[in-house]
Amino acid sequence: MARMIRPLANVHEQLRRLPGIGSKTALRLAYHIIDMPEEEVRRLAETLLEAKRQIRLCDICYNLTDAETCEVCGNAGRDHSVVCVVEQPQDVMAMERSRGYNGVYHVLHGVLSPLDGIGPDNLRVKELLRRLQGDTVREVIIATNSDVEGEATAAYLAQLLKPVGIVISRIAHGLPVGGDLEYADELTLSRALENRHRM
Structure with a gap:
């Protein structure tokens, strides 16, 4: 050969x-x-x-940009009192495609993963805490993935941010639109039930 x-x-x-x-x-x-x-x-x-x-990192949210601050952080029409924390810059693009969010972002550039040697010091956690020191932010939405690392990161951030005294929320996880119950795994169904709402 x-x-x-x-x-x-x-x-x-x-x-x-x-x-x-x-x-x-x-x-x-x-x-x-x-x-x-x-x-x-x-x-x-x-x-x-x-x-x-x-391409560089935004001085405020650490998203990718070609200027000092990204378009989202520089947009006065956005709600700067709500910060959505995501894992990676591509997650910002996914959230923006939804057209359902008008706040700003904070990009961690990873998730906690002790097996890979990734701890809080390897993420943009200190920078997030610095952003919350003023009285501008009233809510942080944690939008990490629903895998083990994402959930661990969400739990860590929620615990860390509680003393700050602002609203900490987590995006809901559950069934995708158009998904069939019979094909959903147990964790997805469990999350869908936990995140149910009144009609």
Whole structure:
């Protein structure tokens, strides 16, 4: 069996490091990139480098931006008294797509994971506490994922923020719209029942 030539193997290896990209997809992308005209490959490489150089963290919420503060933090029309705490910048985009939230955000850049050596000092927790020192914020919504790490992070933050004296809430978890009960796992059903509301 013929082995992959070194330059192609190098491209394959770099692409495989990206999250969600398996070996087959990385190989398909590597072949596609090699088949692209050199000018398109150069444009792709330059675009990646330019984005890496220009994108920084917002001074207030730690979301990605190309300015000192992101568009959300700089928008006077947003409710700056409500802060939604999320794990990653992509979670901000997901919340914004819902069009149901008009507050601001705080991005932790991870979750507590003792097995991976990630503790509170590895997250933007101190920065969150600093934001809450004034009297501007009246509610913090914890919107971490409902996996083990997300729940542990939510519980830690709730305990840490209680003495601050503001409202601490957690996003509801349950059945997705259009989901069938028969296919839902026990935890999802349990959460759906816990988060039920009167009609």
